Amino acid sequence: MKKLLISILVFAIHFSANAQNTWSNNIAQIVYDNCSNCHNPNGIAPFSLLTYTDVKPNVFGIKASIESGSMPPWIADTKYQSYAHERVLSTDEKVAIIDWVNNGSPEGEASKTPPPPVYGTKGFITQKPDLELKMPVYASKATANGDDYVCFSVPSGLTKDKKIRGFEVIPGNHAIVHHALVYLDGTGNYPTDTNAGVCTGPTKGLIGGYVPGSPPTVFPTNGSDFNLGFTVQAGSNIVLAMHYPEGSFGKVDSTMIRFWFYDDEISIRELSTNPLIENWQFLLPANKETNVNATRNIGNNDYSMLSVFPHMHLLGSKIGSYAITPTNDTIRFVNIPHWDFEWQEFLFFEKIKKLPKNSTIYGYGTYDNTSKNTHNPNNPPVLVRPGLNTTDEMFLIYFHYLPYQAGDEDRDIEALTSLGIGDYNSLNVAVYPNPSSDIINFRLPEESYGSMQLRIFDVNGQMVYEHKPTTQSTNELSWDIPEGIEAGVYFYSMNVDGTLASGSFMIQR
Numbered sequence: 347m348k349k350l351l352i353s354i355l356v357f358a359i360h361f362s363a364n365a366q367n368t369w370s371n372n373i374a375q376i377v378y379d380n381c382s383n384c385h386n387p388n389g390i391a392p393f394s395l396l397t398y399t400d401v402k403p404n405v406f407g408i409k410a411s412i413e414s415g416s417m418p419p420w421i422a423d424t425k426y427q428s429y430a431h432e433r434v435l436s437t438d439e440k441v442a443i444i445d446w447v448n449n450g451s452p453e454g455e456a457s458k459t460p461p462p463p464v465y466g467t468k469g470f471i472t473q474k475p476d477l478e479l480k481m482p483v484y485a486s487k488a489t490a491n492g493d494d495y496v497c498f499s500v501p502s503g504l505t506k507d508k509k510i511r512g513f514e515v516i517p518g519n520h521a522i523v524h525h526a527l528v529y530l531d532g533t534g535n536y537p538t539d540t541n542a543g544v545c546t547g548p549t550k551g552l553i554g555g556y557v558p559g560s561p562p563t564v565f566p567t568n569g570s571d572f573n574l575g576f577t578v579q580a581g582s583n584i585v586l587a588m589h590y591p592e593g594s595f596g597k598v599d600s601t602m603i604r605f606w607f608y609d610d611e612i613s614i615r616e617l618s619t620n621p622l623i624e625n626w627q628f629l630l631p632a633n634k635e636t637n638v639n640a641t642r643n644i645g646n647n648d649y650s651m652l653s654v655f656p657h658m659h660l661l662g663s664k665i666g667s668y669a670i671t672p673t674n675d676t677i678r679f680v681n682i683p684h685w686d687f688e689w690q691e692f693l694f695f696e697k698i699k700k701l702p703k704n705s706t707i708y709g710y711g712t713y714d715n716t717s718k719n720t721h722n723p724n725n726p727p728v729l730v731r732p733g734l735n736t737t738d739e740m741f742l743i744y745f746h747y748l749p750y751q752a753g754d755e756d757r758d759i760e761a762l763t764s765l766g767i768g769d770y771n772s773l774n775v776a777v778y779p780n781p782s783s784d785i786i787n788f789r790l791p792e793e794s795y796g797s798m799q800l801r802i803f804d805v806n807g808q809m810v811y812e813h814k815p816t817t818q819s820t821n822e823l824s825w826d827i828p829e830g831i832e833a834g835v836y837f838y839s840m841n842v843d844g845t846l847a848s849g850s851f852m853i854q855r
């Protein structure tokens with residue numbers, strides 16, 4: 347009896363472990379949520395992770411990258427401070443993926459796989475932008491021992507002031523765009539400068555930036571009384587300060603920036619962005635580790651701190667920042683224990699940090715100028731000073747901030763930066779009849795007329811039908827289901843003049 351009980355128990359445990367994790371019942375959703383936004387056919391990662399067919403050959407690499415913590419890429423210590431949109435897997439998610447790989451990565455019931463997300467060809471945000479600007483085509487002048495820093499001042503063409511709710515930089519050439527800083531030039535006079543290769547942008551007006559892998563910038567809004575952003579004045583230019591690294595000589599780029607604006611009647615609170623912490627006075631002797639610090643007293647006003655963006659180059663190994671208030675409380679901003687030049691970005695705090703007047707901000711960094719640092723551009727190491735080239739160093743910590751108002755610290759920044767922009771199903775598509783055996787119709791609401799593209803995929807991600815966009819405007823498409831198509835679940839993805847939608851339907855036979 348006891349033996350029977352034990353074997354039932356063992357069977358039950360074994361069964362539940364197996365039943366827990368298959369691609370279709372659990373793993374697909376974790377991958378869609380944490381990996382696919384970079385690992386898709388238009389993403390920045392070198393291979394796609396959207397379907398079982400994509401994932402299966404990569405399972406051991408996936409397991410290794412999760413065990414080592416290299417994927418998803420994210421550099422800030424989330425025990426020190428919490429951020430909105432952290433790219434980190436929970437322990438449960440990690441265990442689920444590792445167990446699944448150890449158990450032979452079964453697919454499970456294919457028809458139960460949730461529909462994969464759809465990504466545009468132009469970036470993360472699928473909703474139509476209110477303004478899209480492109481810098482001219484430019485061939486990098488970076489040389490073997492100098493990077494190319496150039497500025498493009500692009501007329502916004504705006505005839506009315508607009509309030510920026512979000513923006514997205516879309517590099518024309520992923521391989522050579524090292525970073526892009528985005529500035530507003532209200533005078534409209536700031537010149538394009540591609541002469542000396544040392545232009546890092548105007549002294550004022552920074553609103554954010556792009557580095558490989560960074561998400562689009564969406565400022566917090568609740569749609570009524572709490573709306574943060576930047577006003578861009580009529581007649582302004584948008585300045586893109588571009589950085590092309592050495593080795594990119596002759597390669598061409600034409601980076602684009604897309605803006606989403608608040609409705610004109612909404613009033614916003616203006617943000618500022620500045621390197622509140624900076625140090626340009628240090629020396630990094632060869633074969634040594636060196637610490638660099640900086641401080642700033644914020645003066646006689648309370649501030650609300652929205653984000654932090656630490657910046658150093660290839661010798662950086664650690665960087666962090668915090669503040670001490672006049673009553674000796676510590677306010678934590680950021681701690682990056684292993685600096686990685688490739689994955690730097692503006693980190694938005696989960697909750698705004700209130701910085702009381704007369705607080706002092708501290709910044710600290712460590713540079714490893716030894717040959718043990720595998721990113722050291724010099725072998726053997728040489729003396730390095732602060733400067734603009736990637737082979738020089740920098741110590742800067744930018745913040746997005748604004749004058750404090752009561753209640754700021756209680757806002758949920760993750761929820762308030764997800765509103766609207768970035769919704770996949772911003773189109774309300776009616777799919778009928780569902781299930782169907784002969785014809786299936788896709789209809790948009792009346793006002794959504796446009797040039798429609800429709801693609802239909804089977805559960806393995808194989809495309810079985812495509813309607814290419816034509817010049818004709820329509821709000822309805824039909825698909826006559828051919829003989830050879832098997833019964834099962836199918837996914838559709840639709841693109842109507844750049845607005846995307848996706849979903850699933852059933853075919854019966």
Ligand code: HEC
Pocket residue numbers: 377380381382383384385390391392404407408411416417418419433435559560
């Ligand atoms: C923010 C973008 C981004 C996200 C999110 C992301 N990756 Fe990656 N991934 C990359 C890029 C870019 C590379 C290319 C190598 C590199 O530059 O590190 C890569 C490389 C990889 C590799 C190759 C080996 C390695 O470690 O470099 C694996 C495996 C991988 N990713 C798995 C994953 C998995 C699994 C997830 C989700 C849990 C994920 N990635 C999430 C961008 C991303």
